[in-house]
Amino acid sequence: DGKLILMGVINTPLQFVSPMVMLGRKSITGSFIGSMKETEEMLQFWKEKGLSSMIEIVNMDYINTAVERLEKNDVRYRFVVDVKGSKLDQ
Numbered sequence: 001d002g003k004l005i006l007m008g009v010i011n012t013p014l015q016f017v018s019p020m021v022m023l024g025r026k027s028i029t030g031s032f033i034g035s036m037k038e039t040e041e042m043l044q045f046w047k048e049k050g051l052s053s054m055i056e057i058v059n060m061d062y063i064n065t066a067v068e069r070l071e072k073n074d075v076r077y078r079f080v081v082d083v084k085g086s087k088l089d090q
Contacts, residue, residue: 006030053078060086 002024014028021028034042046052054077058066066079 002026004028007033055080057082 003026006028007030016028020026033039056075056077057080059082063081066075069075070079
């Protein structure tokens with residue numbers, strides 16, 4: 001099973017082979033960012049259930065490499081950009 005959740009707008013059409021989605025019991029869904037109340041409810045739900053995400057934290061200077069890895073399908077976890085920890089003044 002799997003679920004692809006699209007957040008926000010994608011400017012290019014998505015293409016996929018429908019039998020692969022159906023046979024793999026996968027779903028594709030999406031939403032614009034929710035309200036602050038919905039975000040708080042979701043975070044509270046995760047806290048109550050003891051859920052967490054698997055992430056890979058990267059600095060701003062790694063962005064190009066991160067995009068290349070996305071294009072190669074070489075990403076196991078969600079990328080989170082550490083803007084505060086990045087050296088932006090150099």
